[in-house]
Amino acid sequence: MPDPADKHALREWMRRIRNEAAHQGVAPATPAEFSAKQRKRLLRSLTTGQDEVERRRLDVALTGAPTVEHTIPVSTLGPFLTHLQESVAAVAQALTGKPTSSASIPRDIRDATALSAAALFPSSFGLTIYGPPNPAEDSLFPELQSETRTVLDDAVDTVLDIVDLSEGSNQSNDMLAEQLVPLGQRALKHIGALTSGLSDAGVGLRVSWHTQGGRVRRSEWSPSGVQRVRYLCEVSDFTDSETVTITGWLGAASAFNGKVEIRSDSGEFIRASTDEELTPALHQFFNKRVEAEVEVTKVRFAGGRERKIYAVISLRNI
Template identity: 65%
Template sequence: MALTGAPTAQHTVPVSTLGAFLTNLQESVSAVAQAVYGRPTTSASIPRDIRDATALSASATYPSSFGVAMYGPPIDADQYDLFGELPGRLHTVLDEAVNKVLDIVDLSEGASSSNDLLTEQLAPLGPRALKHISALTAGLTDANVGARVTWRAHEGSVRRSNWTLPGVQRVRQLCEESEFTEAERITVTGWLGTASSFHGKVEIRTDNGDTIRANTDEELTGRLDLYFNKRVSAEVKVTRVVFAGGRERRLYSVLNIRKLQDDET
């Protein structure tokens, strides 16, 4: 990870800038991992297993602009079991979270990039992750620096991204001007056509023809196989998020679910 821009021309950077950047980067990655592997949170603590799986360690600095080498935690079989992943899965929790952050970085670059695509990436991460990404981008913007990243995943693939100051500013604006409404609860009936216990996701085709893609409550995730391809009634929490420019997205989370009998409507 290299910080770039005029303030780093002499291969130095203020400690206050570097310290805040590393802290905000770690918090952003952990919050994104929680959104991807659990359920996006507003204020509750990020579970210890998520934090342990995404903990970054700085091992060295090097002249580039101002560069820091970082590594994730050692990988063992227990971590794969912990997150309910398929045996032999190549990407770790940390890889998935970093890739999601780099998706946001890449989409923010270029004059023709659409904010619609960015909001589609940001919205499902929830208010906690957006708060940390906002702090990360604010720190870079205020210091007038960008970032260049080379990420080597556990399975050997290499990904490179360059985050320029205009791209950083775009993400900051979207995060700071996003508004999450207070969640409401609704009941929907329909067919549960897709269920993933690995990521806690379901897809319900409602009786009125709409399709709802939702996260599932932690206690429910392990029982999704009971409802797959069944007609169900689900209690769903709905949160509306409005981004800069007025683009709106609804986020769904299934809290409870039950199978419907043939004679129920």
């Protein structure tokens, strides 16, 4: 916008704005229409000409008393965005390989789940967050480029599954814990940090997740649901892992999700994730008798219940 004191420049600027509006069609009449128009304009600049369908979109509206003036403390917003990104990346790592408590998340997973805040939209306090461009060219799984699902889709859907379960009418935490615990210690740490920040600020969420083909998933997270997840993350106690040797038949294997199912000689069915280096070679062991080195971690969560998490470190045919 030019200097308001320069009347000539101001008139020229207003004339240019009118001409642009005439070429772009009818001006938006409502805040929702204005928001949609702004998103399209921002997305064009972000994608440098790529089709809008190539980028996933997450509309997040922060709700609650702190947002009644359509503002949010930076001390709440900054950590929320950081913990949201870390939670999605940690869940993606848990879904595609062995859940871990430390070590860096692989760069290809980081790239496939990178989120970018692009714009604000009318709400109590809302922002639009985009996934990375060209998810179909995800270097993690080049053989599945024709599929519409991505690592980011799986990670965000898992987070929203947790949100929906925490809002269910059934106040038992068992189903919620069964969804959380297998994600491992790292994911629970980041989800715990995310919920801790929201809970301390008294803030909830309203989310719309837009994926390929125009599909939209909507979830709402109340402060009470946030608190339920926070509690489970904080009281879940992970023991130090131990390594055991298991022999049996490997009856199911997924190189996409890094998961196997082994029926041990004792008759026990073990569902386990696999180490990242082992995952590409799973086809060599499918439907064969194997000896597996398995890392076992015990988790004790609310109510004293205990759950074991299995991760296969190595396999050999026998």
